[in-house]
Each structure stands twice: as structure tokens, then as C-alpha cells.
Amino acid sequence: MATVFFTGFPGFLGSELLPRVLVRREGDRAVCLVQSKFAHLAHARVAELVERDSTLSGRIELIEGDITEPGLGLDTSSRRAEDLAGDVREIYHLAAVYDLMVKRQVGVRINVDGTKNMLDFAEACPGLERFHYISTCYVSGRHAGIFRETDLDVGQTFNNYYEETKFLAEVEVQARMSSGLPATIYRPSVVVGDSESGATQKYDGPYFVIRWLLRQPRWAVLPVVGDPTAVCVNLVPRDFIIDAISHLSNLDESLGEVYHLADPSPLTVDRLIDLIAESTGRRVLRLPTLRSVAKASLDYLPGLQALMQIPSAAIDYFAHPTYYATDNADRDLDTAGITVPRLEAYMFRLVEFVRENPDIGSQAMI
Numbered sequence: 001m002a003t004v005f006f007t008g009f010p011g012f013l014g015s016e017l018l019p020r021v022l023v024r025r026e027g028d029r030a031v032c033l034v035q036s037k038f039a040h041l042a043h044a045r046v047a048e049l050v051e052r053d054s055t056l057s058g059r060i061e062l063i064e065g066d067i068t069e070p071g072l073g074l075d076t077s078s079r080r081a082e083d084l085a086g087d088v089r090e091i092y093h094l095a096a097v098y099d100l101m102v103k104r105q106v107g108v109r110i111n112v113d114g115t116k117n118m119l120d121f122a123e124a125c126p127g128l129e130r131f132h133y134i135s136t137c138y139v140s141g142r143h144a145g146i147f148r149e150t151d152l153d154v155g156q157t158f159n160n161y162y163e164e165t166k167f168l169a170e171v172e173v174q175a176r177m178s179s180g181l182p183a184t185i186y187r188p189s190v191v192v193g194d195s196e197s198g199a200t201q202k203y204d205g206p207y208f209v210i211r212w213l214l215r216q217p218r219w220a221v222l223p224v225v226g227d228p229t230a231v232c233v234n235l236v237p238r239d240f241i242i243d244a245i246s247h248l249s250n251l252d253e254s255l256g257e258v259y260h261l262a263d264p265s266p267l268t269v270d271r272l273i274d275l276i277a278e279s280t281g282r283r284v285l286r287l288p289t290l291r292s293v294a295k296a297s298l299d300y301l302p303g304l305q306a307l308m309q310i311p312s313a314a315i316d317y318f319a320h321p322t323y324y325a326t327d328n329a330d331r332d333l334d335t336a337g338i339t340v341p342r343l344e345a346y347m348f349r350l351v352e353f354v355r356e357n358p359d360i361g362s363q364a365m366i
Helices: 014-022 036-052 081-085 104-123 161-178 206-214 238-248 269-280 291-300 304-308 312-318 327-334 347-356
Strands: 003-007 029-034 060-064 088-093 130-134 145-147 183-188 190-192 219-225 235-237 258-261 283-289 322-324
Touching: 003 014, 014 029, 014 036, 014 088, 014 238, 029 036, 036 060, 088 104, 104 130, 104 161, 130 161, 161 183, 183 238, 190 206, 190 238, 206 219, 206 269, 206 347, 219 269, 219 291, 219 312, 235 238, 238 258, 238 327, 258 327, 269 283, 269 347, 283 291, 291 304, 291 312
Parallel strands: 003 029, 003 088, 029 060, 088 130, 130 183, 145 322, 183 258, 190 235, 219 283
Antiparallel strands: none
């Protein structure tokens, strides 16, 4: 019986990816490393998965630990890291802090040091076939122009410490790959809710704009930075990410590859605003604003942050200079018929979900 080791459960992606991985082989089981403070939520999520698919019963084990600690914080546990290592065939490392406002020391501790600890654990697994690492397209930082799946360090600057620490973490992963670690890297762009249900776990990215427009009357005002007709926002729904990783992680030829799980034809900011306006029933008055002025206003103008509920760090992604090439992903997903759903077909579902679930926040699980 082989073991699949997961971090990032019961997070937004991990909760849906886990059952998709387990259904491949009937005898496989999963061990999920869970922080103590999320143990109750994790047990509830397992119960939901088993209710949905009874074949998962008894196949998901939750162990409490912490990726930021040596030995994954399992030294005082009944399941020590070295005891687990012998059975592990695959590792899916999803755990990270996704917070554009994260302080650098927190980002380093979770994203960089946590990934190093997971890599050490992976190298201690004698039967390991693959280390699956969930990175992000935004290791690109503010690189202007095309950023390819073969690119990593191109001398880029970063918008925030989230981007920088995910970049540093991927540097570590690729270094271990060069030394022989069998691994695959997946770089999602901005992930929004499910294209069929609209469901999401937290509101960030375009949701800041959706919620701001919904709080205004039919005629709404929206500050716009940069050139909205030239700059694109790369959005993909959760179900595409789950479908893509489920498929790619099961391919022999994906070993050693890096994949941009991004929209090859992203919408411009201008078109995105039109689409959100249409879905929210608003007419939008665009207010051209310098990016630096918009960010400073949100940070320092009394009451503006509380009114708009848009973090200043989010502004950068509406004037983002990078285009993500998806050559590897297109090649290996097209044969399975997996493509990015068009945002025009499901934006109304995202808005409907926001209307029906106003109390969901934008805080990261850390």
C-alpha cells in the first residue's frame, strides 16, 4: 500500500485535489500534515469527502505537524517523519502563505524554510517517485514581457514579499531537481472560484473589485491604474487548476517539467471591468489614477481602506507587465481536452456566490 503525502489540506486547492489523486489507485492512502489549529476543520473536510465518495473511507490520515519545523514538527508525535518516509511514493506540497501583505520574515519561514523542510523530507523517502510542488506564476515578479516556463531568475524585482519568498522557494526546488530529485512544478496564475458553482474559500484579486461595485449604486466609481486597454489580468478557475494538476501529475512525461497553469488569452483590465460591471448590474465610471497614488491613498488616506476594502498590494496586479507563456501546459493538457474556461462564461457565477456569501473574508490560512 503506497502513501501519498499532502500539505495544504484542508485548503482551497488541497481539499479538491486530494480525492482526485486517491481515486487513481484503489490501494493508495493519503497522509495529510495539518497544523493543530486547523485540525478540527480538516476532520470535518475529510468527513465531507467520505460522504461524497465512500471509497475514501479509512484512506485519509491526518497528522498534526508544521512544515516550518525540522522534522515537520513530528518529533514528539506517534508518527515521526522518518517512520513515514518509507511508505511515501508521492508528495504534494501545497502549503504556503498566500497573502500579498505578508511580512518578509513570515513569508520566509513558511514559504522558503517550510519548502526546504519538505524537500529534506522528500530526499529521505527511499521510494519517492515524484515531488509535486505548487509554485505561482508570480515568481516572475514585475518582469516586463513574456515569462516562459523555462524562466526563473531573470533579474526581476518583486511587488511584495509573497512573490519574493515563493521565488526563493522555487529556486530551492529547482536546485534539488538539478541534483536528482524527481519533481514537477506547477505555477498557477490568480485562482478564482469554481467555474461551475462559483464557490471559493476567500475573496481576493478580482473579488475586491466585485465587492466594491456591489457596495455602490447602479452608477459606480472605480479608480483605474495604468493602461487598462493594454494590461491583462490572468485569472483561472479552481476546477481548471484541479483538472490540470490531476492530469499532469499522472503523466510520466511531466517529470522534471514546469507548467504555467494560466490563461493563454487573458482579458485586458478594461474588458475585465466591463465583465464585472455587466455581472453586477453596474455602470462603471473609470477614474484614471497613477498606481503610486492609488496605493499611497489606500495606505495613508484616513478611512479610504475601510471604505473600499481593497489592500494596496492588490493594485499592482491591475498594472502587471508580464505575459505568461503556456507552451508546456498547452502541449500536455490539450491531448486530454483540458482548457481554461472562458471568464465570460462563468463570471456571473462568481458574482452570484459573492452575493450569497457576504461573510467570507480575504484572510490567508496561516
